[in-house]
Structures are given as C-alpha cells and as structure tokens.
Amino acid sequence: MAPDLILLFTNTTEYRRPKVFENILNGKKTVSNLFWGLEYGLLPELGMLHGKNIQIKPEDIGNLIENKLVVTDESGAIKLTELGDQKQRQLSRLLPPLLGDVTKSLRVNQFKDRFLLASQVTSEYSYQNTKYYPLSIQLFDSFVVKRWFQVNKAQLPTALLTPLTQYLTDLKPQLADIFARELVGHENGGQTYQQLALELQVTPEIVELISLHLYTNFADYLMNHSQNTLQPLVTDLWGDNWTTSSKQTYQLFINHHASIEQIAKQRQIRPSTVREHLLEAAIWLPVANFPYANILTNQNSTTNNKEIEFFKFRLKQIYRSKVNE
Known part of the structure; x- marks a missing residue:
C-alpha cells in the first residue's frame, strides 16, 4: 500500500492500527473491523479498493518513520508527526469527501468502467464514427452499456452530457478537470493515473482514490435525480453494508x-x-x-x-x- 494512502487515514491525536486501513479499503466486514472503521471515521471508505487486495507491508510503515512522517508505539500503531500532518493536509485538499448513505456500498470500479465506455460510445456516435476500438471491460458490463445505448440512442449525446455537465459544474475546478481528463472519446484516449499523478505531484494511488471518490459521488448524484437516463448504468451496482x-x-x-x-x-x-x-x-x-x-x-x-x-x-x-x- 502506498505510504501516502496510509498517511491519509492517520491522525495526530491517536495511535491507529494500519491493519484497519487495509481491511477497510479491502471491504472486510467483520464486526471488529467495522467498529474500528467507525472509531477512525473511515466507514465511508469501506470496500473502496475492493478487489485490489491492498496490503500494508512493514517497509511501507518503515518508509513513513524514516521520513519522520509518523511515529509508532510498541503495538505497531502509528500517529502523525507535525511533518506528517502537513503532508496529510496537502493530500486531503485534493480528496473530495464522500457523500451519500454510508450504509450503502457501490461497486465503483464497475460503474467507472461502464461510464467510461458509455462516454466513449456516445462521443464516437456524435461524430458518426463506427471505426474505433471500444474500451475493453467485463462482458456483462459491456452488455449493460450496449443495452443502455440502444435505449437512449435517440437522445444522445444530450442524455449523457446534461447530467455530466451538471455534476462537474458543482465540483471544484481541479476535481472537475481530473474527472474530465480521464474520459475517453473521439480522438481522445483519456489520461491515466500515472499521467495525472505527474501533473498533480502525487502518487498514482492518490489519483486513483480521488477518481473513485468522484465516481462514487457521481453515482450518488445520479440516483438522486430520478429522471436521469444514466441511472441504468449504476442501479444494480449498489449493495447494503449492513448484512x-x-x-x-x-x-x-x-x-x-x-x-x-x-x-x-x-x-x-x-x-x-x-x-x-x-x-x-x-x-x-x-x-x-x-x-x-x-x-x-x-x-x-x-x-x-x-x-x-x-x-x-x-x-x-x-x-x-x-x-x-
């Protein structure tokens, strides 16, 4: 796990166990993990990196200690130093807070895949271009996008652009720019986490978390607008954290x-x-x-x-x- 991600979930007032960060991001739902997620204020992040099998290694913590960003106690729990607090503040300014119901979870990577493909298909359709390579995503998700396109074809590109523009307008300009730069369209391949990280001077893992926060909030936005034609891309991806x-x-x-x-x-x-x-x-x-x-x-x-x-x-x-x- 990238040291900068660990920094994001640590604070200056209490020693925290890094294992909890790992379990929360991976979506582990034991009562013990949920309790510590509540204690640390991290429940909104539950399962945010599900499927990535995030692991915090001793060298990750060692890197933070060596750079005087955290201190540790005898149990291995960590706390931010003054220097670590400064860096965390810099990183936190980039990260949009998560909105919506914390008891609900979203398979956000699937939604992102679907929306990127939908935006690509819509863009190429608006240019009347049929000779392009569509994004490669899971077969079922590709089928969902294809069905969505067939149903809404007559309303495109407006049916996609209107809610997208409304959502981006409410974001800070820098966040709207990050979201837009990832989009794939006609003669536009979209930027990667690595490319955006170079510009923002952060690690790719931080850019990924920013992106997933933006897509989670976008999904919540779509679900709260009942007339939205983009809802079929996300409706089936919501789950319940409460078993x-x-x-x-x-x-x-x-x-x-x-x-x-x-x-x-x-x-x-x-x-x-x-x-x-x-x-x-x-x-x-x-x-x-x-x-x-x-x-x-x-x-x-x-x-x-x-x-x-x-x-x-x-x-x-x-x-x-x-x-x-």
Whole structure:
C-alpha cells in the first residue's frame, strides 16, 4: 500500500492500527473491523479498493518513520508527526469527501468502467464514427452499456452530457478537470493515473482514490435525480453494508422484544453471534434508532459474564463514537 494512502487515514491525536486501513479499503466486514472503521471515521471508505487486495507491508510503515512522517508505539500503531500532518493536509485538499448513505456500498470500479465506455460510445456516435476500438471491460458490463445505448440512442449525446455537465459544474475546478481528463472519446484516449499523478505531484494511488471518490459521488448524484437516463448504468451496482443476518436479528429484537437467548434459539445461532449482530446494527444505525439504554440496563443472561461485559463495553464505545461524530 502506498505510504501516502496510509498517511491519509492517520491522525495526530491517536495511535491507529494500519491493519484497519487495509481491511477497510479491502471491504472486510467483520464486526471488529467495522467498529474500528467507525472509531477512525473511515466507514465511508469501506470496500473502496475492493478487489485490489491492498496490503500494508512493514517497509511501507518503515518508509513513513524514516521520513519522520509518523511515529509508532510498541503495538505497531502509528500517529502523525507535525511533518506528517502537513503532508496529510496537502493530500486531503485534493480528496473530495464522500457523500451519500454510508450504509450503502457501490461497486465503483464497475460503474467507472461502464461510464467510461458509455462516454466513449456516445462521443464516437456524435461524430458518426463506427471505426474505433471500444474500451475493453467485463462482458456483462459491456452488455449493460450496449443495452443502455440502444435505449437512449435517440437522445444522445444530450442524455449523457446534461447530467455530466451538471455534476462537474458543482465540483471544484481541479476535481472537475481530473474527472474530465480521464474520459475517453473521439480522438481522445483519456489520461491515466500515472499521467495525472505527474501533473498533480502525487502518487498514482492518490489519483486513483480521488477518481473513485468522484465516481462514487457521481453515482450518488445520479440516483438522486430520478429522471436521469444514466441511472441504468449504476442501479444494480449498489449493495447494503449492513448484512441481512444482522438485520433479521435486529428485527426480532426490536419488533418481537425477544431476548438474546430466545433469538439464538429461534435462529439456531449462538448468543455470542446474536450480540455480534446487535453490535453491527448499532454501528450502521443512527443513535436514535438503536435501543442503547434498554440493552445496557436490562441485559440478563446465563452466558459467561465476561462476554456480557465486553458486549456492553463495546456498545458504549459505539454510542460514544456516534454522539461525537
């Protein structure tokens, strides 16, 4: 993992475990990882680099320490130095904040592939050019774009240009420029992460993250405009970060007032799994939608007291993190 990416997720006030950054970007959804993602304010980044198999190596941390950008404690957690804080601020200014519902996830690389192909096809169509090499993307995604083109052909290029222009107009000029430079069209091959990185004087990994943030926000923009003809390119790519199993447990707990032991028996799972599900629900739900007080004051169980105490402790931590957001 590029040292600059590690810097982005570190801060000056607390030591943070780099393994959490790795797990968050890769999309690991264990309750432990989700909790630390919440603590560090990184849940919006969950799965942002899914499929890349991001790994933080000792030499990545060593590079940051050697350049006096971070310090480390005995556990291997890291914290920014004053110099590291300065560099992080420079990098953060380039990165657009993620918008939309944090409980939803987007297969953003697929959406980006689809949109780049759609913009290329539209551009060539507007020039009445049929002799070009289309971008090579996954077969299913290519089929989605082809079907979209056939349905909207009569409205092109306006059907693509209007929402794109509206989205870019709301961006900072530098971010709009980055987005536009990646686009592929008639006699325009689009710029790579490496080319943009040279101009911006950052690493290609930072440019990639900027780009994925921009496309995630673009997808959210499209979904919030119901008449948008670009919606079919993204609708099926949204998923739910809150697992179905956890939702089922939560519904039994809330709607049927079932105890942890009753839920465990009904669902044929362990009481410890029920607690994990409730912690997951607490992580994803707004504070007002989760019965913290009820659980913390009325927790009766024959299960090992250490399990109950840890469950309560973690729940209190989640509550504290949410009210301090």
